[in-house]
Amino acid sequence: MNKTINRPFFQITKDGMLAAIDKMLQDYSVAALTEKNKNVVFDFVKSSAEISNVYKPTILSPKKFFFPQEEVILEYTAEGKVTAIIESKPMVLFGIRPCDINAKKVMDEAFAESNGDANYLSKIENSVIIGIDCKQVCDEDSFCYRVNSQEVTTGCDILLYDLGEKYIFEYKNEKGREFAIKYFGSQGSDHGAYDKFLKEKESNFGKTEGPFKDxxxxxxxxxxxxxxxxxxxxxxxxxxxxxxxxxxxxxxxxxxxxELALNLKEGQRLRRxxxxxxxxxxxxxxxxxxxxxxxxxxxxxxxxxxxxxxxxxxxxxxxxxxxxxxxxxxxxxxxxxxxxxxxxxxxx
Amino acid sequence: MSPQLNINEKDEKLYLPEIAKVTKVKSFTDQEKFFEVELASGRSLNHDPGQFVQVSVLGIGEAPISISSPPEKGSRFEMCIRAVGPLTRKLHTLGVGDNIFIRGPFGHGFDKDILDKLSGKHLLFIAGGIGYVPLRSLINMVLEEKEIYEKISILYGCKTPQERMFPSELDEINSIGGNVELLEIVDRPDNNWKGYSGVITNLIPRVSINPENCIAVIVGPPIMYKFVIMDLLDLKMPKKSIYISLERRMKCGIGKCGHCQMEGIYVCQEGPVFNYSYVANNKEIF
Amino acid sequence: MPKPKVAFFDFTCCEGCQLCALDLTAEQLLDLLAVIDIVEFREAISEKSDSFDIAIVEGSITRDSDIPRLEKIRKTANLLICLGSCSCIVGINALKNFQKTEELQNEVYPDAPHRYETSVARAVDEIVKVDAIIPGCPINTLEFVKVVKNLVLGKDPDIPTYPVCIECKKKENICVYEKGIHCLGPVIRAGCGAICPEKGGYCFGCRGLVPDPNLDSMREIMNKYNMPYDQIDDRFKLFLGRNKEIFQDVQ
Structure with a gap:
């Protein structure tokens, strides 16, 4: 936590954010928390109106966008022409939480280390990750506080703090800065709002058992x-x-x-x-x-x-x-x- | 600190195999076939003994296969393949001129660091069954400059005489003499078998071993390692003088898919060749 | 490569799985017929043949007089594929195995108990060697196509060895246990796409047990979720009656 560093914070109203998301949708596929079968999941939305306001932990994590359940890595023909398939599309992942941001850090490193996996990394490269900080533990099964993963250092491009009527946000890197200026504007926010958020967060997490022993x-x-x-x-x-x-x-x-197609003329190699x-x-x-x-x-x-x-x-x-x-x-x-x-x- | 993620360093050809032509096929046993293969690009594999390649037949699948030829054979290399699954059964149907696909070489074999440590030593190779195949690359390499080693002993055990790999090469090795010895043993001898019968550990006392100057290299079925290593340690051989090569089912070969993990070790990255002292406490080794 | 000749046969079953095997788009069907020749298929064509490479067998064996017919099919075929739960795992036909055959005959045909021959219901693999199974009640058509294709290519049939939970989680279905529904998904072979729990039902177990299931724990969990043990047994009985690890008293 580098809370003492004088970081710049910006703000955007909730309505402003919805408008920003609709604007993003013209340039990106946007995945966010949305309702599906009486449940919330991270999925692609067509408009900001589809985004759920209430956070509930999802069954699958957002890793599915970068590491799909099933992904074609090669295509080939019966004649022996083989092509590597590396697919990605410009996407915004909106509203992922600190636990998933920290998980993404692990995944990023795992796929980048020693042999850079282009299938994963190109999707990351083509994405803008917008996180939302958590002010309290989401339910009795989560235990982020035991591994300090309620804290975000890196792993997302922009981090939002929900202040009820508005978000304040900071960008974590240059990609986030450019994106935020384009879609969220650059209305500054004083540190007071952030300090207040942080104080409440610390007070809420202070009531937990804290990190694991050792x-x-x-x-x-x-x-x-x-x-x-x-x-x-x-x-x-x-x-x-x-x-x-x-x-x-x-x-x-x-x-x-x-998997060879039924016509036996072309096929794919998949990872699952x-x-x-x-x-x-x-x-x-x-x-x-x-x-x-x-x-x-x-x-x-x-x-x-x-x-x-x-x-x-x-x-x-x-x-x-x-x-x-x-x-x-x-x-x-x-x-x-x-x-x-x-x-x-x-x-x- | 955590490594800095560099998404620019991505390898777009990580999973893309290259085409290779079968240039020679020979049947050893009902189950094992020898293949010589040439990369269509003309590139040399440039492998270390003990490394493996990922071999695929499009539409069927991909599997790790150890390279059994010594390094620097131009763009050609050799493998011996046992038909155990759909891919290897399919490979057995291929003939000269047919195409297969190759990625690699992968893994950590007998690199220069290890090879440098071998000169002047008594090399003790212990192979069981098809375990001779991954060892052959190193064996043939050291036989080419046998003078620089104190002695080369090859102990080879099979279930039956019919299961011996590279039988004509074994005969050649047997006739080299000098500082090279080959001892063979089979579990179930037939009437023509003139060698020893029993399990491979029976051969160990027949070799004179100075634990100070001996390096052992072992490849065989999981059960074999345990007993062979036990005997070598009883002879006061230090753990660091023992090398093993392990079999796992790598799906990617590049330290991602997780299938070859042995506790925290990705065998496709740190192995398949290991110094025994490094893995002796690993609970998932055999 | 000459196209392998495929023949369909049925024993004790509803023949629904054979209909499922035909439930393809025109394009899929043409693609399938490009790699195989169907020489006998009572549900689809009137031809019959004594010469075939692949036999696809639906149904359980419930009469001793069926055995010679099955053996003849096996002898003719290079590959024998079981189609559907009845032939793969006996399935619901195994329910009769909890009663003595004599009793059953008297109960079902009290007027002429011996007119209709019947015996203990068996899966095909209890009589002859089986090369591949396509389980399910009914089968999953896409899995049928995949298994046939894989076998034609010389590959393993490649049906899942993992449980239904894997497919259910991938679809982000809320676990039906959270709704108070008792599901056999954790110990049942996947491949169905978790269709029953997805639609608000529960897994009946029609695709049979996964290899090495933890049945003790499954029973404890179902009981923990307020299902009495006798009801748990009933739930297992519907499709898994053949499994002696669950039912020691079954014939």
Whole structure:
């Protein structure tokens, strides 16, 4: 948090924002929180009127816009002409929350590191990400405050603060600046409004349990608890259904498959979301699995979030959005697992 | 600090395979076929021994296959492919002149750093079954300059004599003599088999090993590593003198898809060749 | 490549899955007929044939007298594909296996219990080797096309091994358990597109269990959501009666 730095803040009325979104729609596809089947989801809207005013955590995270559930990566013909397919369109992602912004940071780094994945990165490059800060915890399943992911440093281009009758906003980079000037205008706001927002936010989050015990040392803690009984205990309940992974904003494992058109003249190579909780994820060609036991798969997944990837990204790869907790019929919660692993809590 | 994201550094050809022509095919066993392949671009693979390529047949799929020829063979390289799935079964139907598609080479093989450490050493190769294939690249490479090693011992175990890979090459190696020795063993010998019978670990006591100056390289089925390594450690070989190469089902080859992960390690990036001391405590290794 | 000859056969079933297999657009149907020749298909053509490469079999085997016919089909075909729950997993036909055959005959045909032959209902794979299954009650037409195409290409049939939840989550459906509905999705093989929970129903289990399901936990969860164990058993019984890991007393 760099709250002491004298950052410039701007403001725009709520009506002004709606008009700005309608203006954006002429130049961009705009995805925002919208109602679908009595639920809210992030989806493309045709007008600002379709955007939901009330935030409720969504089932899927906005990662689906940059890392689609299924994506063509190659097209080819029976004659052997192969083309790499890298698709992106100018889009604005409006109103994503700090947890998802922090998750996007992990995804960005994962797809950029060592071999820059053009399919993912070109979509990011072609997008403007407008975040909205959260003033309080959204529901009892989210635990962003335990991993400090209610705080946004980078990961979006513009960050909005909802002050009821208006937004104040700041831009996070040059792309955000140019975009904001074009669509939101540049009416300045004094720091007082931001300070007031921040004060309320700090007061609300001050009532939570705060970060995990030993948060920054979790990789080491997880490294030394590979034989902890918790893995077997959770495995008894776990259905291995993979729901936790579908809804996770930082899971990016995928499967690759070829599909030939029925006419057998042309085909595609696709990548699709995959899930390390599924029983055959770590199978090799001969059918042997290197993570056959459910307990090992849960351990692997949790270590990805709090050990392996945390070492790489210098933040937990779990952002506490709570989606997996809401999705899990067996009530398996990363929050509870960490609390038990660190000795912060005992199992009830 | 976190690495700075640079979205300009994207590789648009990451998943784009290049065309290659089959130039030679030979059947070894019912299940295994040898392929020599030439990249249509004329480019040399420029691989290290132990690396792999992603081989695909359009419409069927893609799979990781280890390169079994030594480096620098021009634009041609060799693979030995076991028919275990739809892709490899399809590959078995191909003949000279047919096209396949290649990405790579990928992974971390026996790079210069490792190879430099091998000179003057007693090299102990231990291969089980089709595990000889990924090892062959390095074996053939060191045999070409065998003088610079103290000794080269190759221990090779198969279930049956029919499952031996590159049988004529094995005969050639056997006749080299000097500081090169080949010991073979099969689980289920037939009437013509004159070599040893039993499991591969039976061969270890037949080689004189000075743990100070020996480097072991092991490739085989998962079950084999455990027992072979146990025996080598009993002989007081340090963990860092043991190299292994591991099999995983890479879907991307570039450290993204997650299928080859072994705890936090992406085998396609840091492996498939590992110094045993680096992975000895890994719970998902075998 | 000569086009493989495909023949459809049915045993104890409603033949609905064969109709589903025809539920293609004209273009899809033409594309399909470009890669296969249909030589016998009672629902669609009047021709019959004793020579075919791929046999597609719908229905359970519920009479011993059906076995020679099935064996003959198997002997002729290079590949045998099961179509629909009845042939893949017995499905609802397995309900009769919870009663003695004699009892059933008396109950259904009290006047002439022995006029109609019947025995324990079995899936095709209990009698002959099966190369691929296309489960579902009814089948998913697109999956049918995909499996046939994959087999013609020499690929694996490639039907999902993961559960319905995966497809349901991808569609961002609200979990029906949140509405107090008990769904078998977490332990049932996907491929249907989670169509039942999506439409406000629940997964009946028509596509059979995933490999290695955690049934104990599934039962506990259903019970936690206020369903008594006997009702849970009934829910499993509808399509999963054949599974001895659930029903030890089934024939």
């Amino acid at each position: 948060l920054e040392y979790l990789p080491g803690v997880f490294e030394h608890t590979k034989d902890h009984p918790i893995w077997e205990e959770e495995a008894k309940r776990c259905l291995s259904c993979g729901s936790c992974i579908m809804v996770c904003p930082t899971c990016y494992c995928f499967d690759v498959a070829d 979301w995959d899930a390390c909780m599924l029983s055959d994820f770590a199978n090799v060609a001969t059918g042997e699995s290197f993570r056959k036991e459910v307990s090992n798969r849960i351990r692997h997944r949790m270590n990805r979030k709090f050990n392996f990837l945390m070492r790489k990204h210098h933040q937990p790869a779990c952002v506490g959005c709570g989606r997996c907790v809401r999705a899990c019929l067996a009530d398996i919660s990363p929050k509870e697992i960490v609390e038990i692993i660190t000795g912060e809590k005992e199992r009830e």
